[in-house]
Amino acid sequence: MADSAQAQKLVYLVTGGCGFLGEHVVRMLLQREPRLGELRVFDRHLGPWLEELKTGPVRVTAIQGDVTEAHEVAAAVAGAHVVIHTAGLVDVFGRASPETIHEVNVQGTRNVIQACVQTGTRFLVYTSSMEVVGPNTKGHPFYRGNEDTLYEAVHRHPYPCSKALAERLVLEANGREVHGGLPLVTCALRPTGIYGEGHQIMRDFYRQGLRLGGWLFRAIPASVEHGRVYVGNVAWMHVLAARELERRAALMGGQVYFCYDGSPYKSYEDFNMEFLGPCGLQLVGARPLLPYWLLVFLAALNALLQWLLRPLVLYAPLLNPYTLAVANTTFTVSTDKAQRHFGYEPLFSWEDSRTRTILWVQAAGSSAQ
Ligand SMILES: NC(=O)C1=CN([C@@H]2O[C@H](COP(=O)(O)OP(=O)(O)OC[C@H]3O[C@@H](n4cnc5c(N)ncnc54)[C@H](O)[C@@H]3O)[C@@H](O)[C@H]2O)C=CC1
Numbered sequence: 001m002a003d004s005a006q007a008q009k010l011v012y013l014v015t016g017g018c019g020f021l022g023e024h025v026v027r028m029l030l031q032r033e034p035r036l037g038e039l040r041v042f043d044r045h046l047g048p049w050l051e052e053l054k055t056g057p058v059r060v061t062a063i064q065g066d067v068t069e070a071h072e073v074a075a076a077v078a079g080a081h082v083v084i085h086t087a088g089l090v091d092v093f094g095r096a097s098p099e100t101i102h103e104v105n106v107q108g109t110r111n112v113i114q115a116c117v118q119t120g121t122r123f124l125v126y127t128s129s130m131e132v133v134g135p136n137t138k139g140h141p142f143y144r145g146n147e148d149t150l151y152e153a154v155h156r157h158p159y160p161c162s163k164a165l166a167e168r169l170v171l172e173a174n175g176r177e178v179h180g181g182l183p184l185v186t187c188a189l190r191p192t193g194i195y196g197e198g199h200q201i202m203r204d205f206y207r208q209g210l211r212l213g214g215w216l217f218r219a220i221p222a223s224v225e226h227g228r229v230y231v232g233n234v235a236w237m238h239v240l241a242a243r244e245l246e247r248r249a250a251l252m253g254g255q256v257y258f259c260y261d262g263s264p265y266k267s268y269e270d271f272n273m274e275f276l277g278p279c280g281l282q283l284v285g286a287r288p289l290l291p292y293w294l295l296v297f298l299a300a301l302n303a304l305l306q307w308l309l310r311p312l313v314l315y316a317p318l319l320n321p322y323t324l325a326v327a328n329t330t331f332t333v334s335t336d337k338a339q340r341h342f343g344y345e346p347l348f349s350w351e352d353s354r355t356r357t358i359l360w361v362q363a364a365g366s367s368a369q
Pocket residue numbers: 015016017018019020021022042043044045065066067068085086087088089090104108127128129130163190191192193194195
């Protein structure tokens with residue numbers, strides 16, 4: 001990475017490399033990181049698609065492992081130059097217990113940092129989330145905010161709490177001495193709601209619409225704006241941040257960056273219709289069909305049913321008090337910090353992102369028929 005080692009080939013490790021975002025990061029590294037010599041893909045569940053990558057010029061090593069197991073993480077990290085830590089338990093529906101979410105997202109991140117320190121890995125990029133900022137429990141809007149916008153970040157839900165704690169661990173680890181005596185350089189990327197090929201919630205909405213004869217029903221006012229960002233651009237931002245961390249260590253170390261691109265600001269449902277509309281679905285109602293108080297009631301009822309049924313069966317619908325609050329609160333970012341600090345420009349235009357997502361929804365929907 002220094003001048004004398006221009007041609008040095010680097011070892012990258014991507015944790016959670018078989019997830020929605022992780023797969024895009026893995027593929028992006030293979031396409032766009034010329035110094036890549038070996039790519040280690042670490043995940044609890046390895047995808048079969050990894051096999052096809054093993055025939056390329058870069059050595060791809062699939063590692064089945066659990067970030068909560070410190071020894072497995074240390075073995076995977078040993079000898080890596082850069083770690084991109086995207087593994088996480090993304091659960092806002094009550095599928096996993098708060099303890100499990102904490103264990104994976106916080107202890108898992110602690111293990112990754114510890115492994116870097118022990119083995120001498122110097123560069124760590126962490127996938128954080130907009131959720132570490134908000135929306136907060138009071139439902140305050142965050143309107144076109146940036147990394148310096150003052151906002152009362154108060155959380156109670158296990159997922160945002162865990163992401164906030166993990167992000168703090170990563171930022172505090174910046175500058176810590178790693179094995180060999182050099183300092184660790186870390187940064188955190190905060191995607192807003194990611195969409196694109198592989199987005200399971202989008203696919204579920206599509207299937208639900210098909211089941212309802214092509215109709216979806218508006219639940220949230222169109223005036224509530226949501227920040228969304230295309231998965232290919234989020235992946236590209238990770239690759240660029242990882243590449244630039246050494247050269248710009250003083251500027252980037254310990255920093256957070258929102259992930260952004262040219263995707264339009266819209267409500268969650270109107271944004272989804274950008275893809276589901278061309279796939280034949282229609283969103284019924286210029287205004288929400290149900291009054292808000294009824295949604296609040298239904299969300300609370302779902303939470304009660306989840307609690308009552310838990311000993312018998314897992315009941316985890318999309319609507320609960322937390323998802324309703326998130327969906328019903330404006331949260332959009334407007335920033336150029338990643339451009340200023342490490343030259344990020346979105347790789348995919350909004351038109352490309354939209355087309356790619358539509359093609360994927362169509363294919364994912366028809367494979368469900
Ligand atoms: N999906 C979204 O809209 C957003 C996601 N994020 C963050 O991006 C990251 C990736 O999220 P997605 O790709 O959406 O989720 P995902 O669930 O598709 O991917 C997460 C991956 O981590 C792996 N994983 C989970 N627990 C693990 C463990 N104990 N050990 C090893 N691997 C484990 C899973 O097997 C999965 O492949 C997460 O850290 C999430 O918090 C941030 C903002 C928005």
